[in-house]
Amino acid sequence: MNSEQYKELSIKEFTKAAEIYDSGRAGIYEMCKDDYPPILEELKKIPFENLLDVGCGTGPMIELLVSEYPDKQYTGLDLTPKMIETANAKDLHNAEFIVGDSENLPFENESFDAVICANSFHHYPHPQKFFDGVSRVLKPGGRLILRDYTSVSFIVWLMNHFEMPIANLAGHGDVRCYTTKQIQLFCAKAGLEAITLERRKKMRLHLVARK
Secondary structure, rough: OOOOHHHHHHHHHHHHOOOOOOOOOOHHHHHHHHHHHHHHHHHOOOOOOEEEEOOOOHHHHHHHHHOOOOOOOOEEEEHHHHHHHHHOOOOOOOOOEEOOOOOOOOOOOOOOOEEEOOOOHOOOOOOHHHHHHHHEEEEEEEEEEEEEEEOOOHHHHHHHHHHHHHHOOOOOOOOOOOOOOHHHHHHHHHHHEEEEEEEEEHHHHEEEEOO
């Protein structure tokens, strides 16, 4: 598939998922909630006023942040209009949700102190465009906090050549996952310094990068 076909598949998948995403019966999407506490822990370590959540879905992470830091400004971006419609219906204080592409961030240079991305990155056909865009919209000293899938090289190869193609046949817009070495290269090319880059339990990638 080409990049547009992957994105169309993701929109179809998450248009359906929007109906159950915030419920206690979200199925495979329930695992996304595991990424929220580590992101919150990282945000406690840094000062921020403006935060962007890329691949925000229905806005559950921003919902938590508004409760924890009610005086900050939040922007959520997602490719799927139904996800953004559901997020906007929450009428969260100091939060704006817009439809947009993670590979072409529609924001001015140096707009955000922090960018977060949880369990969305493996849907991006052109990952370097995402990292380049994050570097552009981050203020100097700003942080990217990224959570996604990873493993050792052989397991990543198996996932990319078997698991993800099967997921595509089942209607999921998964594209690819990456090793920590590949993530390090994406950061370096974008001018970001990987402060923390780890493989964690449950095949989780944990990245904190600084501009």
